[in-house]
Amino acid sequence: MTSARIGKKTAGGISLDVEFSVPPGVTALFGPSGAGKTLILEALAGFATPDSGRILVDDALLFDAAAQVSVPPHRRACGYVAQRDGLFPHMTLRQNLAFAAHRSPRVERTRRVAEALERFQLGGAAAKRPQEIGPPEKLRGAVARALLAAPKLLLLDERGCGEALLRTIREAFPGPILLVTNDLDLCCAAAERLILLDAGRMVQSGPPRGVLDRPESVDAARVLGIPNVFECSIAALDPGRNSSRLEFSGFAINGPYAPGHFRGDRVWVTVWAEDLRVHAGETERRNNAVPVELVRVSRGVRTVRMEFAGGIFVDVPNEEYEGKKDSKSWQVEFVAEKVRVL
Amino acid sequence: MRVGGVGAAAALAAGVWLAWVLATREFRGGRALETAAEIPAVLPPLILGTYFAFALAGRAEGFTWRTAAVAAAVAALPAMVRAARAAFDGIPRDYGNAARSLGAPGWRVFWRVTAPLAYRPILAAASLAFARLAAEYAVTILVAAQGGARSALLAGPLLPSVGMAAVAALILANRLERRQVRI
Numbered sequence: 001m002t003s004a005r006i007g008k009k010t011a012g013g014i015s016l017d018v019e020f021s022v023p024p025g026v027t028a029l030f031g032p033s034g035a036g037k038t039l040i041l042e043a044l045a046g047f048a049t050p051d052s053g054r055i056l057v058d059d060a061l062l063f064d065a066a067a068q069v070s071v072p073p074h075r076r077a078c079g080y081v082a083q084r085d086g087l088f089p090h091m092t093l094r095q096n097l098a099f100a101a102h103r104s105p106r107v108e109r110t111r112r113v114a115e116a117l118e119r120f121q122l123g124g125a126a127a128k129r130p131q132e133i134g135p136p137e138k139l140r141g142a143v144a145r146a147l148l149a150a151p152k153l154l155l156l157d158e159r160g161c162g163e164a165l166l167r168t169i170r171e172a173f174p175g176p177i178l179l180v181t182n183d184l185d186l187c188c189a190a191a192e193r194l195i196l197l198d199a200g201r202m203v204q205s206g207p208p209r210g211v212l213d214r215p216e217s218v219d220a221a222r223v224l225g226i227p228n229v230f231e232c233s234i235a236a237l238d239p240g241r242n243s244s245r246l247e248f249s250g251f252a253i254n255g256p257y258a259p260g261h262f263r264g265d266r267v268w269v270t271v272w273a274e275d276l277r278v279h280a281g282e283t284e285r286r287n288n289a290v291p292v293e294l295v296r297v298s299r300g301v302r303t304v305r306m307e308f309a310g311g312i313f314v315d316v317p318n319e320e321y322e323g324k325k326d327s328k329s330w331q332v333e334f335v336a337e338k339v340r341v342l
Numbered sequence: 343m344r345v346g347g348v349g350a351a352a353a354l355a356a357g358v359w360l361a362w363v364l365a366t367r368e369f370r371g372g373r374a375l376e377t378a379a380e381i382p383a384v385l386p387p388l389i390l391g392t393y394f395a396f397a398l399a400g401r402a403e404g405f406t407w408r409t410a411a412v413a414a415a416v417a418a419l420p421a422m423v424r425a426a427r428a429a430f431d432g433i434p435r436d437y438g439n440a441a442r443s444l445g446a447p448g449w450r451v452f453w454r455v456t457a458p459l460a461y462r463p464i465l466a467a468a469s470l471a472f473a474r475l476a477a478e479y480a481v482t483i484l485v486a487a488q489g490g491a492r493s494a495l496l497a498g499p500l501l502p503s504v505g506m507a508a509v510a511a512l513i514l515a516n517r518l519e520r521r522q523v524r525i
Binding site (some may be wrong): 028046047072073074075076077078079080084086087088089090099100102103142145147148151215218 | 361384434435436437439440441443444445446448450454455461486
């Protein structure tokens with residue numbers, strides 16, 4: 001079992017207090033800059049000493065503040081791929097990989113290095129130094145090198161990791177992987193578990209889809225980047241129809257039934273920007289829709305983010321926006337099933 | 343040359359070791375040690391030489407090339423510590439961390455990662471130190487000969503060889519710095 005309880009205050013103002021386990025497979029750490037993600041990886045690898053807590057990797061005790069146990073980094077068997085790849089610039093890629101396999105006899109070392117070069121498609125870059133190869137090869141090289149040291153836990157502080165590379169890593173390494181990422185799509189596609197971090201604290205954890213669909217708090221919603229977070233009161237509850245009536249300042253909508261709440265309770269609700277519907281130029285008020293005034297438009301690669309008065313954000317595809325952009329009147333429709341009561 | 347060579351070599355060994363300890367470890371007295379290593383740099387050579395003269399007064403061995411080499415090493419130590427410390431600090435932490443995460447203990451990190459990346463600027467500083475020490479020793483000899491025919495006799499072989507050593511050291515230092523691995 002791999003688990004960690006880490007408490008640490010840094011001079012930079014981060015106050016870390018987390019407790020989690022890392023099962024086999026990919027566990028993604030997600031949070032804003034300064035949340036403590038890199039500090040967690042450094043504490044596990046032994047590059048930063050926690051003030052309190054306990055770290056177990058594959059049932060081996062690596063750190064225990066109370067018992068004053070702290071295993072040095074070179075004996076922790078924690079593979080670490082930093083944001084900056086860390087490939088040694090004075091060695092070729094092949095030499096970098098051979099460095100990691102230094103404990104193996106020469107023939108075995110040569111075989112393992114050749115296997116790694118093939119698995120990670122690095123044959124063409126083997127004789128080159130890191131300065132002479134591109135970022136994707138450098139990342140694959142750093143990962144291949146980390147795996148050659150036969151780690152029991154793999155720590156990836158690499159924001160450029162894609163799904164294909166993670167698949168290759170999983171084929172080569174069945175153990176636990178802790179991945180720092182700012183790509184929620186990657187979390188859904190490749191991670192078994194998602195941990196949300198904010199200001200040094202775990203805000204929520206669980207299967208990625210579950211966390212994204214059911215944020216449990218305002219903090220979780222903000223960390224996930226859900227722009228629509230509103231406070232309202234429960235005007236009516238209908239458990240038979242699995243619905244409730246939610247009153248905001250200026251409008252009311254139907255939302256899902258909120259168990260554990262009563263009429264009159266003040267609650268927070270969230271909705272992803274892409275789960276709201278925009279209607280343009282209609283005179284009749286739609287069901288569960290709110291007439292709004294368009295404040296601002298931000299164009300992205302494939303979508304347009306429309307900001308309406310009242311802090312309502314809606315993402316629509318570029319083509320849809322092009323067809324509606326000249327409208328003078330707007331309605332935003334709330335799809336009841338997509339509204340989440342926190 | 344002997345004084346300069348032995349003095350520079352001793353300063354190199356001691357300076358690199360001290361710089362490595364200061365760069366990689368935090369311990370009580372670290373700052374004091376760092377300051378103590380700088381003291382010879384703020385003392386004029388004449389004062390440093392006078393301290394050695396007082397220390398050797400009455401001792402049987404007196405002023406020999408060995409004692410001159412020790413004095414030279416002490417004089418060159420601050421520059422070597424500074425150069426080595428700057429070289430070590432210029433290497434990103436990520437390389438050492440990566441090496442440790444791959445199972446390399448401290449000595450292996452030093453020999454396989456830190457030293458190959460840091461040796462060029464350190465050797466450049468050592469070669470300049472050698473030229474400087476040889477020149478200072480030559481000046482000392484000439485002054486001690488108290489002018490006149492004896493100084494003129496010594497200047498003949500000393501000045502050209504010291505000049506050549508200085509030029510060779512400069513050329514070596516430039517080449518080492520030009521071939522530094524890009525980090």
